[in-house]
Amino acid sequence: MFTADTLTAATGSRRAIWLLDGDDLRSARLPSTEPASPHIHCFRHPDVTSLRSCARLGASGCLEKLASPEVLMRAIRAVESGLFAVDTSLLARALAAERRSPAPVDNLGHLTERQREIVHWAALGMSNKQIGRRLGISPETVKSHLHQVFEREGISGRVALLALHRPDEKTSSDELV
Known part of the structure; x- marks a missing residue:
């Protein structure tokens, strides 16, 4: 001992x-x-x-x-x-x-600065825990902010949020069809 x-x-x-x-x-x-x-x-x-x-x-x-x-x-x-x-x-x-470019999201002007930040990191595929660690807040706070965004947008989850705020982009597979 x-x-x-x-x-x-x-x-x-x-x-x-x-x-x-x-x-x-x-x-x-x-x-x-x-x-x-x-x-x-x-x-x-x-x-x-x-x-x-x-x-x-x-x-x-x-x-x-x-x-x-x-x-x-x-x-x-x-x-x-x-x-x-x-x-x-x-x-x-x-x-x-830290320098990684953000996932493309648009039409976020009506959200608060913190909500836009959280949507940005969520768009990169980060979990609530990872976002919380990056921003110095708890995962529960991240969850609360996302919930407020979901209510404000009238949607029920991250996938719907990302689909709503991603611009339509043509991928090379779309161009081949």
């Missing part, structure tokens, strides 16, 4: 670096026995929102859960040096995902 004393003895004078499950929302609320202890949040599918969340929580790094031992060791060394640790390939993927 580890205690603060055995952990200190095992690590010498260095502080422990905590690896936390970033996908578990409870980890952000865990009481810390050492508030100054560095911590790295690990995510299954980290994105720009995950990186922002890490920074907001005062994390020392953001990694993918399946990061190689080499990446993990580089991150720990970086954190020991006082740097924020993030795998460069993760950062590149997260930024590329």
